Amino acid sequence: MSTQDAAPEVGPRGEPLAAGMIEPTGAAASELATPASTRGELFGASRRAPTIGVLLLVSMVAFEAMGVGTAMPALVASLGGLSLYAWPFVAFMAAGVLGTVLGGRWCDLVGPRLPLMLAPALFTAGLLTAGSASGMPQLLVGRTLQGLGAGSVTVAIYVLVGQMYPERVRPAMFGLMSSAWVLPSLIGPPISGVVTERFSWRWVFFGLVPVAVLALALVVPAMRRLTPPDQARTPKRRGLVVAAFGAAAGVSALSWAGEKPNLTAAVVAVVALVVLVPAIHRLLPPGVFRARRGIPTVVACRGLCAALFFTSTSYLPLILTRTHHWSLAAAGTPLVVGSLGWSVTSWWQGRHPDLPRPQLLRLGFCLLAGGAAALLLVAPQWGVPWLALPVWAAAGVGMGLCFPSVGFLLLRQSAPGEVGFHTSAAQMCDQLGTAFMISAGGALLAVLGTPATALPVLLAVLAALGVLGALIAPRAATPS
Structure with a gap:
């Protein structure tokens, strides 16, 4: 499919194009103007690698989210941090909120190219840090890096879909992404349990490193075809970083309170909501x-x-x-x-x-x-x-x-x-x-x-x- 180096404001059917989206010309434009093979659009020569890479990234994040819970009892027993059992989950969720907000802003300013390269690298660094942990502090650092990477890469994937895939095939792409999330929820916990019992909980983390490397190798070449967004058309949003930290703290406090249903947890939940209200005002669209x-x-x-x-x-x-x-x-x-x-x-x-x-x-x-x-x-x-x-x-x-x-x-x-x-x-x-x-x-x-x-x-x-x-x-x- 032939492409242009820069994307205009509208596509061949008059639909608005996201900044950096590649507009097909000639025969390709005609192809998009008529019903086309969805499978060909997703897995044709021009998009096969990024489609598979995106699905691997989604599966990687999903498997880690679903599998770690199964390995956590053995992990905590090994590191001797039973009193801190909830904190690896809390650290991941809080960092995920922060990564989601900052990753979204980053994509709007520079496009998904850099986030899609650096966020998986950050997630991989978290896998290596957690997998080699000799104590709970190192594990928490690893889980924080994973959360930051997972939050950023998920937003960047959506931005990439908006820029690289025609509107008509996006429902199919979102369907594939849903399956890439759902299937690890079926196989993640049992595989994690078998790996933990027969080998070590460390391989629940190490085993995903090759997946991350392969996903990066597939997605990165496609990034060269995207043009950066026009920053003049990106709305200015003040206070996002402070609001992101407030939201991360509020979500982590709510998560902790949800695991400890008592009076103290109720007080923590109320404080968390007080912190979240002004943060939400900044982080969500009006209305x-x-x-x-x-x-x-x-x-x-x-x-x-x-x-x-x-x-x-x-x-x-x-x-x-x-x-x-x-x-x-x-x-x-x-x-x-x-x-x-x-x-x-x-x-x-x-x-x-x-x-x-x-x-x-x-x-x-x-x-x-x-x-x-x-x-x-x-x-x-x-x-x-x-x-x-x-x-x-x-x-x-x-x-x-x-x-x-x-x-x-x-x-x-x-x-x-x-x-x-x-x-x-x-x-x-x-x-x-x-x-x-x-x-x-x-x-x-x-x-x-x-x-x-x-x-x-x-x-x-x-x-x-x-x-x-x-x-x-x-x-x-x-x-x-």
Whole structure:
């Protein structure tokens, strides 16, 4: 496919092009003006390497996020830091928030080229540091580097998709990215467990280094085809760095409080919210909490669906093991079914690029709301535990509709110089919403005592979030 050295403001069909996006000419422009083979667009000669590289980067971050939890008991026992068990998770999440905000701003100013080269290198340095740790301080340094790299690279990937892939094939690309995240959630924990038991927890970190190197080798050559953004068109945003540190501190405090449901944790959670409020004011587009039409509603929808799905996923195994006495392996089955539903639906929606995304988003929220509400028939002592399987399969389908649709709408409505900011805002809503709702679940458990009494209250709140998402989803359409 032939390209030009610089991208104009509009493409062959009149659509706005993100800064640095390569505009096809001649036969290539004609090809984009008519329905084309999605597979050819993603894996043709001009995009095969960056597509595979992006999927490897997403899988790398996802596997590390899902696998470390399985290895953590052995890791902490080896390093003798049981009292600091939660801090490797907190360090990763706090650094991830910081990396998300700073990476988004960096991409808006200089484009995704440097972030996509340096963020994986930072993540790899974190893998090596954590894998060679001789004590908890070194492990925390490694987890911090991983979080910074993971947060930055995730935003940079979205910006790259906006600049390198035509709008028509973006749903398919987001579907592949969803699958690249979901599949490690299926295989990550068992592989991590086997590696830890038969070899060492250190290989949970070291084993991903070759993946990072290969991903970089595939993505970096494609970066030469991107032109830097016009900084004159990038809005000035003051106070982002201070707000990013405030958000990182607030999210880490919420995460810590969620793992320790007691009075002290409740006080910490309140202080965290006090810190987060002014930070959020700087880090999110105006109108998110009023569901203003366009980008603010898209960002809000990302936070709502993530909070609903991931919070439910966190507490569903507790319901099945503590209330219904299922084994840990059996309790993980609904999560596997939900992940498969997410992956298959993401693939399906990518094959139908002409479907209206706000409607898919609304349908996805209906399925998520119905899933959370139906779990009210599972959570109590009198509940029917096997219902969790079909219910969470339907919720996975809902996520497969919601997540790729949010990514597509985010890129479609973002002006040049704002893709990084909007992407980091969506990720922030994801992280904050999930941390807040998980902490709320911990507080309910502390007050009401047992999962059978506390978690139905949480599920009712989560179902209400799904209803809210379904109501505001039509406002995610492009403003007229």
